[in-house]
Amino acid sequence: MNRRIDVSLTVNGEKVSRSVDTRTHLIDFLRSELGLTGAHTACEHGVCGACTVRVDGDAVRGCLVMAASLDGAVVETIEGLSDTGEIRDLQAAFVARNASQCGYCTPGMLVSAADILKHAPNASRDDIREHISGNYCRCTGYQAIVDAIDDVLKARRESEAA
């Protein structure tokens, strides 16, 4: 039950080495072990997206990845994305549109939205809705979130064109 394994990884640009219980999920490792409480758990089944973080550049569900499997990985959480400023425009758009109410879904939602910015810069509103369908939000009607992401996609396209 209590097997431990040593892992070394990079989290938000900092080197981290820990001995982890083999059954520990990435999200619990980040939250309990490292005190990075930005990403949340809500379903623990890979359904809701609240735990979404980046591993080696890809958006993943922190509740489905085992921490013990991450030796050598590069992990980025909402705190890291905030510090680097990569999604500052997206965060500002969320504030301006009130696309975050209780904010519990928001960190995961933003990591998913950052994925759209990166991989689908021409996404339509329907594409955005499709892409964030793995991220549940119980407070907003999603509309403000779609608006905010759409605003940023447009602004980025424009500044690209200019």
Add this chain to the structure above:
Amino acid sequence: MNEIVTPRSLGLSREDLPNSYIGRAVPRPNARKLVEGRATYTDDVSLPRLVHAAFLRSPHAHARIVSIDTSAALDVPGVVRVFTGAELAKVCDPWVAVLAHLKGMKSAPQYPLPLERATWQGEAVVAVVADTRAAAEDGVAALAVLFDPLPAQVDMETALRPDAVIIHPELGDNLVFTRTAETGDVAAAFASAHKIVEATFHTGRHTGVTLEPRSIIADYNRADGTLTVHHSTQAPHMMQNVFATQLRMPEGDVRVICKDVGGSYGIKVHVYPDEMAVACMSRIMGRPVKFIADRFEAFGSDIHARDHRITGRLAVDAEGRFLAFDIDDLTGIGPYSVYPRTSAVEGNQVVNLCGGPYAFGAYRCTTTVVLQNKSPTCQYRAVGHPIATAVTEGLVDLAAEALGLDPVAIRRKNLIRDDAYPCTSPAGMRFEGLSHHASLDKLLDMVPLERIRADQAEQRRKGVYRGLGFASFIELTNPSPFMYGIGGAKISAQDGCTVRMDPDGSVVALSGVTEQGQGTEAILAQIVAHGVGVPVAKVKVVTGDTQTTPYGGGTWACRGAGIGGEAALQSAIALKEQILQVAGAMLQAQPSSLDIIMGEVVDRATGQSRMPLSELGRIVYYRGDTLPKDLARELVQTRHYITKEYPFAFTNGIQASWLEVDIETGIVKLLEHWCVEDCGRVINPMLVDEQVRGGIVQGIGGALYEHCIYNKDGQLLTTTLADYLVPMAAEMPDMHVGHVETPTQESLLGAKGAGEAGTAGAPAAIMNAINDALGPLSAKVFAQPFTPERILKALGTIA
């Protein structure tokens, strides 16, 4: 300032004044931490010597607890202690959830953990405390608890039969509460009717699914005998009272802190036995204990709601005028009424709200509230509203059909006139001022009716079935003590705000109402900035700490803006008056000749700046020696507010839903949705719009997807987010929100609530739209959620 303050003199409905913040879409000051992942939800708090709790939950709907063997659990590494119901009962008194004004109501005493019997599957039975949650769960797995399964009373329809299993034998039967409201001669109205329409409606048992699960840390400090509780709750002062009362402590020794709360919607305003158990365990151990429900636990132990079967009849005359409603409601609430609001209130609301938007003569409505072996139900967003609205609006559409009238025409004919107020409804509700016709007008401005009806006809020719549905509704907000207080519940209907000016001229506002994401802190900042006369960025709002904020009710039944907002406005005005007294002394001027605009004391007549507030603050706080000796210099004011004339501020609105039903698969596709609501004075339109949209989506959830499904033995089958469907982004339509403003005269601010509106009306609008779509096929659905299976059954496609 010897003037009488009025909404007009305050510039409450004008946006063009300097420092006018009412009615403006000001962004929320607390939003940045949310988008940066730097908020503090309860689970984010860690304390020295913290231990974690996990519970063994009953696998049976009804079972006697024969024995509990804890020895193997105590041997699990990391496990610190195991607690049973009997141990916790030594430090905690049981509670009984009844309200005196709900005559004849009864329920059984409830303990943190049950003593003899488990009465629903998912009820916490034994607690294990360990140094990590994982170890606590290992401990739970090692517990040996012997249950003797008993027959379960699952079906509410049979709960009152002579052969029913009596869940609490000491109560005699499973009847919790029944009430009939009757006005006018119902029998005569039905006898004289031109047409009578009738249907039986079901609203599906569903739950709130707050994305942040229920969370609590209780921290009993043996040094000073205080209990500090970090709690994901909507009502910190209410919980302070509950912890103090049940654990036999003075109220001042209990402090409840709720920083960020990850969604609540009424789910987090109740007393949960497992959370009380956490407080008891901390009290016994003298160290902090944390419990965070996981999703599985949430489905089985968060309150459920809306498990109703309602039969309704509407009598109409030949012109299509409503004569009488006759309604019979039955609801199953699980094995206990939930403390302290009680589980009878939802059924009681159905009685209060049915027929609400309409003028008619005779009314009869009965609710029957019964026990069953399922999770307890209690108040969830828009308590009773979506049920009453679905029944009322479903019957209205049936009447329109029976008379060959258009759904808009029949509503126009029967909605209470906008000039008929104040008035009292047949259900006994007092309305101060509603705007059904103005709201309908506004809705018709927004909904492209002609285009939709043309498209509908054309699509039908192609075999595509689209429908448009309407639903008018009333919404109860700004609750007075008539909601709970008169029934003996210690739930504050008043709320307070303390406003203080600091030396740099900034303002701190401490409020008893709480922030759950709806933007309470933003609107309080706007109101205070407006009231004192400072830039909104200069106002810091503090909520969610019973030790520092004025005593109040917190967030429920839409009271944040209407009650908390008015307290904030009154305290801000008082502070401004006080500042001007001091400024008058400093500037050798009549206080009434001065004003405060954007943080500057100015000459009222000329607008010329006389002194910044920072200078006034510097002198008051650091150089008081230079001021007149007897000058009152308290730059802090507190005001409390409670409504006086009306038990509730009713609001109203109307929704429309446009959708397509795939008759091959039974799947409903939402195309567009509209909502017009009247929440009185709109303080921040952006926040109101998003509240309404979020509410609509929760209403859509209840109408189409969400369902707590049990098998006949009382086993809950929907226990993960993979089994229990909630609305996702891709299925949600564009939602258009419009406003009519009828400020309440009860307060200066004039605000009523807006949080329930979306949820109240959406299911009925969707039901009517589905039935409109299926009209040519003569199929109708009345049982929520309107799943593909139910739609195909209505179509006769499947048996």
